[in-house]
Amino acid sequence: MRHPLSSIHHRFIPLMFAAAALSLGSTPGFAGSPQVLGWVEEGLIFPEKVAVKFKLDTGALTSSMHAENIELFEKNGDDWVRFTLELQDIDTDEKIEKRLEREMVRDIKVRGAGGAEERPVVMMKVCLGNQMYEEQFSLNDRDKMNYPVLIGRRTLEKVGLVDSSKTFTVEPSCTESAQ
Structure with missing residues (x-):
């Protein structure tokens, strides 16, 4: 014997799936969602507007x-x-060399396989996507590293989410006045 509501139930299932599919594809549901970036992105360092690879590193607290x-x-x-x-x-493959001075915000002690070292931290302007950020960066000789800029969690919480399966998802498009 069939339950009297079973025929009503079967009529509503396709409608519920259709409503769910439409809501997933609609923009208003995702309007407030953070951007999703790859684990490596091209960024600009200001005021020089040097384009370099940024590694978005969820394992680091402070950017470097x-x-x-x-x-x-x-x-x-x-x-x-x-x-x-x-x-x-x-x-441009151009080598940029510029002597800069910045007020020191603080210094940090970084521990690694080679021991611990202190590094100065300064404020620097960088562009990621179409957004300019003025953030704290520790200064370190990263010549032996693949990425001259590492973006840590303190900055990432303002930038968005990181998808470790993607790289180079956005092009930097900031002007210095876009502050």
Whole structure:
């Protein structure tokens, strides 16, 4: 014997599936969703607008940037750091070398296989996708690393999600005035 509601139930199942499929494809449901980026993306370092590979690293807390000839000094009673930004632009293949000075935000102790070391942390502007970020970067000689810029979790929480199966999903498109 069939249950009296079973025929009604069978009529609503296709309607429920259709409604679910439509809601998945509609933009308003995903309007507030964060962007999803690959584990390696092209980014720009400002003010030089140097295009380099950024590794989006969920294992690192603080972002890191390649820097050479790092010197600590005092300016107006504050701790500052002078360093050489030496990078290869992946778009033009041009080597960019620029001596910069930034106020030191803090220093961090980084532990690795080779022991522990202290690194200065400064504020730097970078572009990822169409968004400019002014974030903290530890300075370190990353010459032996594949990626001159590492984006850590403190920055990633503002940027979006990382899909480890993807690379180069967005092109940087910021202007310095897009702050």
